[in-house]
Amino acid sequence: MPTYLFRCATCGDTERVFPMASVPATLDCPACGASARRRPTGAVLGVGTSPAMRLLDATARSASEPAVVPSVPAAGGRRVRPVTTNPLHRRLPRP
Numbered sequence: 628m629p630t631y632l633f634r635c636a637t638c639g640d641t642e643r644v645f646p647m648a649s650v651p652a653t654l655d656c657p658a659c660g661a662s663a664r665r666r667p668t669g670a671v672l673g674v675g676t677s678p679a680m681r682l683l684d685a686t687a688r689s690a691s692e693p694a695v696v697p698s699v700p701a702a703g704g705r706r707v708r709p710v711t712t713n714p715l716h717r718r719l720p721r722p
Contacts, residue, residue, distance in 0.1 A: 633663040640666070 628644045635641065635656035641663060643654065656663045 632666045632668045634666050635659065635661055635663040637661060638663075 628646055630642050630644050631650055633641050633643060633654055633656075635658070638656050638658040638661075641657060645651070650665065653662050653664050655661070
């Protein structure tokens with residue numbers, strides 16, 4: 628179920644969860660009992676702990692917090708394989 632934001636004139640914002648079919652335009656403020664109006668906000672539908680949500684969160688986080696490595700990885704004596712095994716590609720001009 629989506630989370631909706633309501634604003635009370637005296638207490639401020641409060642979040643409530645309602646089914647999409649039965650969202651009220653106003654509700655009673657939980658702190659003071661005054662009328663709180665629903666604020667237009669973006670939908671908050673993706674709240675959970677599923678593996679898909681963890682992947683989406685990690686992907687979004689990597690845009691602003693990239694992983695930092697201490698150094699360039701060494702080749703370790705491994706033979707570097709060519710990108711392609713097509714013999715016709717050997718005839719292409721080299722940069």
